[in-house]
Structures are given as C-alpha cells and as structure tokens.
Amino acid sequence: MTEKKVEMGGNKPPIKQKGRFEAGMKKWGIPIAIIVVLLLLLMPAPEGLEPAAQKSIAIFAGALVLWITTPIPIYLTSLIAILLLPLVGAVEDQEVAFGTLGFDVIWLMVSAFVLTSAMMKSNLGRRFSLWMVTKFGKTPTRTLVVLVIINFVLAFFVPSTTARATLMLPICLILLEVYKAIPGKSRLGKVMMLQGLQADALATSGVMTATSGNIIAVGFINEQAGGSLGYMDWLFASMPAAIITMIITFMIGLKLFSIKEEGNFENVMDTLKGELSKLGTFSVAEKKASIIFILTVLLWATGDYHEAWFGFEISTEQTAVIAALLCLLPKVGMLEWKDANIKWELMIFAAGAYAAGNALDESGGAVFLIGKVVDGLGIDQMNHAMVAIVVIFLSMYSHLIFTSKTVRVTILIPAFIALAKTLGMDPVPLALAAAMTMTFTITLPPHSKVNTIYFSSDYFTIVDQVKYAVVTCFIGASVICLGYFTWFGLLGL
Incomplete structure (x- = not known):
C-alpha cells in the first residue's frame, strides 16, 4: 500500500470483468424480454x-427480465x-404511469x-470521523468499535x-498504513474492512433515508399496503434490530478473526x-x-409534535426538501446546483418501478x-407465523440472486404485500420486516458497490467475506423475526 494510495483516499474499485454468464445475460436479455412479453x-x-x-403482468415481467439482465440501463427499461x-x-x-415521477x-x-453532496463537499463527515x-480509539478493539459507531451515526446524515x-x-x-498492517496478512485489517x-x-437498514432502497420500500408499503410509515x-x-445484530456479529467477528493487542497504537493516533x-478550523461550510443537518434530524424526530407546536405537520418529505433548499440557497447554503450529485437515472428507474x-x-x-x-408452494397451509419467517429469510438471502437493492425492493416488496393480502395477514409489518433485510448485501464483492470498495483494499478474501456474511445474515434474519413477533406489536405495527 503506497502513501499515494492513502492520500488519494484509497483505491478506486477495480473494473470488474464480465464473466461468460453475465455477458450472455446482456446479449440475450432483450430477445428474452420481448418473447416473455409477447x-x-x-x-x-x-x-x-x-x-x-394480464397486460400489466406482461409489462412487469418484461421489465423484470431487462432489470435483471441489464442489456440496457435500468432507467431506460423504466421509461419503456x-x-x-x-x-x-x-x-x-x-x-x-406518468404521474409516478411526482410521488412524494x-x-x-x-x-x-x-444532502449527501453537502456532507461531502463541506468535509463535515471526514472531520467527524477523524475526531x-x-x-476514543486508543486500542485496536476500541478503534473497531468507534468505526462501527461512526458508520451508524453517518447513516443519519449521509443518505x-x-x-x-x-x-x-x-x-x-x-490507520492500517501507520499501524504497518500488511494487506492479506493483517487480521486487524481483515476484520476492520469486513x-x-x-x-x-446494518446501519443503512436502521435509517429510512440512509439509502434510496428504503425510501422506495416505504413508498410501496404506504401506497399499496395502506401504511402510513414515516421516518420515526x-x-x-x-x-434496534440493526444494533443488536451489529453487537452480536461484532463479537463473532473478533472470534472468527482474532486480533491481538500489539504494537504502539499511539503512533497511529498521532x-x-x-x-x-490539516482540515484546519471549523469552516463556514461545515x-x-x-x-442544516441538526435541524433536519430534529424535524424528523419530532414529527408527532408538529401539529401541537406549529398548528401544522411538516412531513418527512417536506423536511427533506427544506434541508435541500437550505443547502442550495445563496449565502445560506454551501452548494450550487451543479455541485448537487443528483442521480436522475435512479429517479427514472424508481418512477418506472412504481408505475409497473x-x-x-x-x-x-x-x-x-x-x-x-401460494397454491404451488403450499404456503396457504402454513400458519401466519411460519409465513412471516419464510418471507424474512427469503428476503434476506435474495441478494444472492438479485445484486441491486432497488431491483430487489421493486420485485419483492409488492409481492410480499400481495401475499399478505391473499393470506389475510396485515401487509404493513410483513413488508416492513422484509424491507429491513434489503440492505444486507454483504456476501460477495459484486453484491454492492460498498463491498467492492472495501474489497479493493486487499485486506480480506472472498472466502473471508462469505464466511462472515453467512453468519451475519442468519443472525440478522433471526433478530428481525424476533422483532416482528415482539417489538412490532409494542410499537403498534
């Protein structure tokens, strides 16, 4: 690992060469989609x-083939x-169909x-993480704990x-460079990256706005299941499920990849x-x-009291728009429109997914x-508790097939809502429990960009990742099941 690599902020993810199977899917995706539709x-x-x-099933099935095989960008499939x-x-x-782009x-x-662009441009996230x-990171183990906490805190501010x-x-x-950790050999480096x-x-699963997939799932639950889920x-x-799962799997990780207190960590801290x-004094932009971020979180956290305080309620969406407006306002914010990295292709994809x-x-x-x-699998013969368990575990491990969170949400959440309605179950808690699993895309490097970014550090192998992820996904699904049967009831879900 070179000094230049650290200064540049780490490696960029390596360009993944397409395998024969992936190349074949791209080649035959369009013909298969046309045949399926016809x-x-x-x-x-x-x-x-x-x-x-029948026609809606045909269009959805054709879009599904194209979303999975990706012979064309997913936003073009949505437009079609x-x-x-x-x-x-x-x-x-x-x-x-055309009105979905105007959804809240x-x-x-x-x-x-x-908000993400503002956090990155202002350097607030980097300053907070380094501080x-x-x-608090005086030993390797404490440093690992601090890094986990930072990830959870950033989930509230960096969507x-x-x-x-x-x-x-x-x-x-x-950290690892100064600690003289060797990629491929250092257990500290391995467990830190994993x-x-x-x-x-896991932090993403706990915060609704931490990823667009969660937001899309809430849209489906509120639109199709009659829910009224908000940020809180x-x-x-x-x-709670995310924190419990993280605590359990953190300790398991230290057992799987044992680290020893070695070396002088003070040099790393220096x-x-x-x-x-180097970041200097707290800048005006920071x-x-x-x-803006504190105001946003406060408005999200106090949504139930807005009516009493202001005489009107400020919704989750309105709060987000207010925050974006403040970031972009001249003299008030720190962004110009050209600095806002808005992924319009994802907006179009989401609009098409909602439409279909x-x-x-x-x-x-x-x-x-x-x-x-239901008839084919005999799910209707199961009791509702078993159905919920099957749905949660299927949803958890579905990332082994569908590598895109947004595609998985689009396919599975409406399906689970329809399943719940068919079986006479409340679709809101079932779909919510399934949606909580959607961010657990942690088994292989290609399963998410985050995996690829961390894998590029060369500190862990695919076998290391699979071994740790299988345990984590099982524990995560089990904790969510437990929450579904206990905690959801206490919350009135």
Whole structure:
C-alpha cells in the first residue's frame, strides 16, 4: 500500500470483468424480454385473470427480465415500461404511469442526494470521523468499535451507502498504513474492512433515508399496503434490530478473526491527529452543514409534535426538501446546483418501478400471481407465523440472486404485500420486516458497490467475506423475526 494510495483516499474499485454468464445475460436479455412479453400478452387468459391484469403482468415481467439482465440501463427499461403501460391498456389513465415521477418519495430521494453532496463537499463527515477515532480509539478493539459507531451515526446524515464507504475507507487505510498492517496478512485489517462493510449495511437498514432502497420500500408499503410509515416509524422498528445484530456479529467477528493487542497504537493516533489538523478550523461550510443537518434530524424526530407546536405537520418529505433548499440557497447554503450529485437515472428507474408495480397491484395481477405461488408452494397451509419467517429469510438471502437493492425492493416488496393480502395477514409489518433485510448485501464483492470498495483494499478474501456474511445474515434474519413477533406489536405495527 503506497502513501499515494492513502492520500488519494484509497483505491478506486477495480473494473470488474464480465464473466461468460453475465455477458450472455446482456446479449440475450432483450430477445428474452420481448418473447416473455409477447407470450404473456398473446396466451389465453387463465380463469380469473382480467385483461388489464394480464397486460400489466406482461409489462412487469418484461421489465423484470431487462432489470435483471441489464442489456440496457435500468432507467431506460423504466421509461419503456412507463410508455407501454397505457399503450397496451394495462392502465386506463396514463396518469397512473406518468404521474409516478411526482410521488412524494421521489422528492425525498432528490433531497437525499443534495444532502449527501453537502456532507461531502463541506468535509463535515471526514472531520467527524477523524475526531471520533482520535478521541476514543486508543486500542485496536476500541478503534473497531468507534468505526462501527461512526458508520451508524453517518447513516443519519449521509443518505448513500457508497458515499459513506468512500468516506470511511481512506480513514481505515490511514490507520492500517501507520499501524504497518500488511494487506492479506493483517487480521486487524481483515476484520476492520469486513466490519466496515457490514456496519455500512446494518446501519443503512436502521435509517429510512440512509439509502434510496428504503425510501422506495416505504413508498410501496404506504401506497399499496395502506401504511402510513414515516421516518420515526422506520427508525423505532428497524434500528434496534440493526444494533443488536451489529453487537452480536461484532463479537463473532473478533472470534472468527482474532486480533491481538500489539504494537504502539499511539503512533497511529498521532498520524490521524495530523490528518485532522490539516482540515484546519471549523469552516463556514461545515458550520452551515451542521446547522442544516441538526435541524433536519430534529424535524424528523419530532414529527408527532408538529401539529401541537406549529398548528401544522411538516412531513418527512417536506423536511427533506427544506434541508435541500437550505443547502442550495445563496449565502445560506454551501452548494450550487451543479455541485448537487443528483442521480436522475435512479429517479427514472424508481418512477418506472412504481408505475409497473402499481399497475400490477391495481389491476389485480399481483394478487393473481401470488395466489398461484401460494397454491404451488403450499404456503396457504402454513400458519401466519411460519409465513412471516419464510418471507424474512427469503428476503434476506435474495441478494444472492438479485445484486441491486432497488431491483430487489421493486420485485419483492409488492409481492410480499400481495401475499399478505391473499393470506389475510396485515401487509404493513410483513413488508416492513422484509424491507429491513434489503440492505444486507454483504456476501460477495459484486453484491454492492460498498463491498467492492472495501474489497479493493486487499485486506480480506472472498472466502473471508462469505464466511462472515453467512453468519451475519442468519443472525440478522433471526433478530428481525424476533422483532416482528415482539417489538412490532409494542410499537403498534
């Protein structure tokens, strides 16, 4: 590891060469999607399937093939779905398809990207991370604990898993460089990187705005399941499970990859203090970012009291837009529009996903499909408790097949909502429990950009990651199951 590598903030993820299977999927994705759509459109409708439902299933299935095989960017697939839904008659009113870009959740995503840009540009996140490590990380084990805590704290302020990994990796590399840790040999480096990517994932599951996938899931739950989940509802339901899982798996990680107290850690602290001092005094941009983030969190946390305090309620989405506005206002904020790294392709993808999913739900296509699955697997013979356990574990390990969180959310959450309705279960807690598993994309490097970023450090192998992840996912699913049967009830879910 060179000094230049540390100064630059770590390696960039290596360009992943496409394997034969992945190349084949890209090559045949479009023909397969066309065949699937035509077969479903032209086949005789099964008994109980309305024409609009059949058409919505066809469009959704074709989009699903393209989203998974990615022969074209996922946002282009969404545009195609939005265009086709009213054209083929899957929806009667084109507003159902074209109006999704105006959903509240889309505005929440836009604002989240603005907040992320503000956090990165102001250097507030880097300063906070370096201060935490130098203040409290006096030993290797305590440093690992501090790094986990930083990941959880940043989840409230940086609504991007990749941004947080990009922020944390350079700090870890500085630590290990000064500690003379050798990539591939250092157990401290191995456990630090593995717990870093896991803390990123688990912290994300605890905060609704920590990733766009959570926001999309809430949109489905509120739109299709009749829920009214807000920022604090998600936080109280999910964060305890995330913390419990992290504590258990942290201790297991120290057993799997035992580290010894060796070397003089004071030298490491001196170097990190030097990095912190390079940031100089608290800048105006950092002060502005701090005020905006504190205001945002306070508004999110006190949503239940707004009516009594102000005479009106400020919703989660409105709070996010207020925060984005403050970041962008001349003289008030620290960003110009060109600095806001808003991923419009993700907005278009989400809009198409909502359009296809809502068309499937409103036409009755989702209920029909889930009914067939229930009959085929015999799920209807299970009691509701067993159904919940099966759903949570299926959702947890679904990342082994679908590597995109947003695609998994789009496929699974509406399906689980429809399943719950079919079986007479309350769809809100079931879909919420399933959504809490969506960020556990921790088993292999390609399963998320965060994994790839940490894997690029060369401190751990794929076998190391799989070994740790299998345990973590099982514990995570078990804790969420326990929360579903106990904690959710206490919360009134």
